[in-house]
Amino acid sequence: MSDANYLSLEKLTLAYGDTVAVDKLDLSIAKGELLALLGPSGCGKTTTMRAIAGLLTPASGTIRLDNVDITRVSANKRAVGLVFQSYALFPHLSVFENVAFGLRLKGIKGRELEKRVEAGIKSVGLAKFVSRKPGELSGGQQQRVALARSMVMEPKVLLLDEPLSNLDARLRLEMRTELQRVQKETGVTMIFVTHDQGEALSLADRIVVMNGGIIEQIGTPEEIYNAPVSSFVADFVGFENIFELSDGALKTPSGTAILKTAAPFDAKGLAWRPANVMLGSGAFEGIVRGTSFAGNTREYLLDTDLGPIKAEVPANLPVHAMGETVAFDLPVNKAAPLNKFG
Ligand SMILES: Nc1ncnc2c1ncn2[C@@H]1O[C@H](COP(=O)(O)OP(=O)(O)OP(=O)(O)O)[C@@H](O)[C@H]1O
Numbered sequence: 001m002s003d004a005n006y007l008s009l010e011k012l013t014l015a016y017g018d019t020v021a022v023d024k025l026d027l028s029i030a031k032g033e034l035l036a037l038l039g040p041s042g043c044g045k046t047t048t049m050r051a052i053a054g055l056l057t058p059a060s061g062t063i064r065l066d067n068v069d070i071t072r073v074s075a076n077k078r079a080v081g082l083v084f085q086s087y088a089l090f091p092h093l094s095v096f097e098n099v100a101f102g103l104r105l106k107g108i109k110g111r112e113l114e115k116r117v118e119a120g121i122k123s124v125g126l127a128k129f130v131s132r133k134p135g136e137l138s139g140g141q142q143q144r145v146a147l148a149r150s151m152v153m154e155p156k157v158l159l160l161d162e163p164l165s166n167l168d169a170r171l172r173l174e175m176r177t178e179l180q181r182v183q184k185e186t187g188v189t190m191i192f193v194t195h196d197q198g199e200a201l202s203l204a205d206r207i208v209v210m211n212g213g214i215i216e217q218i219g220t221p222e223e224i225y226n227a228p229v230s231s232f233v234a235d236f237v238g239f240e241n242i243f244e245l246s247d248g249a250l251k252t253p254s255g256t257a258i259l260k261t262a263a264p265f266d267a268k269g270l271a272w273r274p275a276n277v278m279l280g281s282g283a284f285e286g287i288v289r290g291t292s293f294a295g296n297t298r299e300y301l302l303d304t305d306l307g308p309i310k311a312e313v314p315a316n317l318p319v320h321a322m323g324e325t326v327a328f329d330l331p332v333n334k335a336a337p338l339n340k341f342g
């Protein structure tokens with residue numbers, strides 16, 4: 001086994017009755033990696049997690065963990081921890097007892113139990129709260145108890161299914177950092193499900209973008225952000241100007257538009273972030289239909305023969321008025337070439 005394939009999903013197909021939710025998924029996760037599963041509602045994220053945890057039997061395919069085929073191994077024998085969005089702590093038990101619960105079930109007791117529970121509680125920064133009940137903790141603190149409860153079981157893989165979605169914006173940010181710290185300190189292999197691209201970009205070593213039960217792209221946050229390979233991923237990570245190519249020209253509502261420079265020869269589409277649209281000069285023109293100030297930048301919505309175009313420029317440049325005709329360019333060297341469209 002190489003550490004690069006610590007957990008591997010091979011041609012994994014997951015179904016509910018006749019409905020296929022995940023189709024022939026191939027995915028390898030390295031030991032100690034923090035992988036984010038990103039995708040819209042219903043794309044199969046939770047289903048994939050449930051299969052890894054052993055809560056759903058695959059229709060076909062194989063799951064291997066640490067060189068062992070665990071496809072048919074029961075959930076409690078897999079050494080996989082799972083933290084859900086609703087973390088269901090025992091309300092009548094203290095933080096200590098909540099964290100100790102699974103270890104007691106495994107027959108661990110006495111000094112050994114105390115040591116592991118205390119270390120787990122300390123690792124999530126809750127040493128002062130061991131005797132509190134969940135009802136006496138904030139949402140973020142409860143979330144940390146749920147994390148500690150899973151971590152003390154020393155899982156080979158820890159699965160987190162939208163664990164931060166119940167928290168308010170500020171706590172979310174705090175918990176993100178906390179999660180990353182705990183993961184780096186303990187070296188636990190982690191899969192983190194989210195439909196928030198900012199969360200995936202800031203947390204993960206690698207991101208898997210799913211759509212309709214298949215993987216659209218796997219890559220580092222930089223790759224996903226800068227070089228989406230499909231129109232779906234480009235749209236998902238905020239490229240606003242996405243075009244299909246036909247014989248090297250952009251397909252637009254009013255026919256095809258030829259670019260100054262040739263598009264990469266095998267590209268099926270090109271996409272520009274608003275910041276990569278050049279405003280003020282170029283072969284195209286548009287009428288300003290909307291403008292918004294965003295601190296360092298100003299965003300323009302243009303009505304053009306290519307359809308609506310969104311451009312973002314430094315806010316200190318002269319302002320274009322509503323209704324003004326502005327020239328612009330779509331530089332091919334600033335575009336992400338897409339090899340899959342639609
Ligand atoms: N118990 C079930 N029975 C039948 N179909 C289901 C069941 N659970 C999920 N599905 C379907 O399987 C597909 C994938 O669902 P899944 O829960 O994995 O999505 P998800 O990516 O986690 O979405 P969300 O972001 O909304 O949590 C969806 O089309 C969903 O309707």
Ligand SMILES: [Mg+2]
Binds near residue numbers: 045047
């Ligand atoms: Mg889900």
